[in-house]
Amino acid sequence: MSEAERTPETVSDRVLTLPNVLSALRLVGVPVFLWLLFTHQDIWAFVVLTLSGITDYLDGKIARRFNLVSRVGQLLDPLADRLYVLTTLVALTIRDIIPLWLLIVLVGRDLFMGVVILLLKxxxxxxxxxxxxxxAATFNLLYAFPILLLSSVDGIVGDVAQPLGWAFAWWGVGLYLLAAVLYAVQAAAVIRAARSAAGRATPGAA
Structure with a gap:
């Protein structure tokens, strides 16, 4: 799950790179996932959702490992991530696979982080x-969503998937909120330091 909290890296103007292709495929997979989910083809929806999580991990890993970070990727990857997470949350909520409160908490956290990033800018x-x-929060949530989807399947698969999926979900939500607090603390320190430096640079400042 990519966010604006990334560290600065060497960035190129290349467009056709393997990480960008993976991000594009993740975007294409969103409507496919929604169609499968709402036509109750849950096993295939699980496959698409799992592949989305794998590509989310691989595109960043490949980009950093092989110096393929690009400006297009910096736009495409977060867009794919945000669309993937939001549509998954909304769709699973509509299907009553996850409760509404989980959607509200995770979307609320992202909105909070958006405000933090704006203040930093x-x-x-x-x-x-x-x-x-x-x-760690992202890792847990990427596992939680597809496993919770499997909990809708009748039989032993659904019975095993439900507690396992919620175990990942609870850890993911807790760590996701904790991460927001840690980022906010970091951001506050950065903002104070920047304002202090600006005050010292202002002529006549005490």
């Missing part, structure tokens, strides 16, 4: 270093 900071807690 006002002092010239484009993002924050990615925290391990945030990565």
């Amino acid at each position: 006002r002092v010239g900071q484009t993002g924050l270093p990615v925290h391990f807690v945030g990565k």
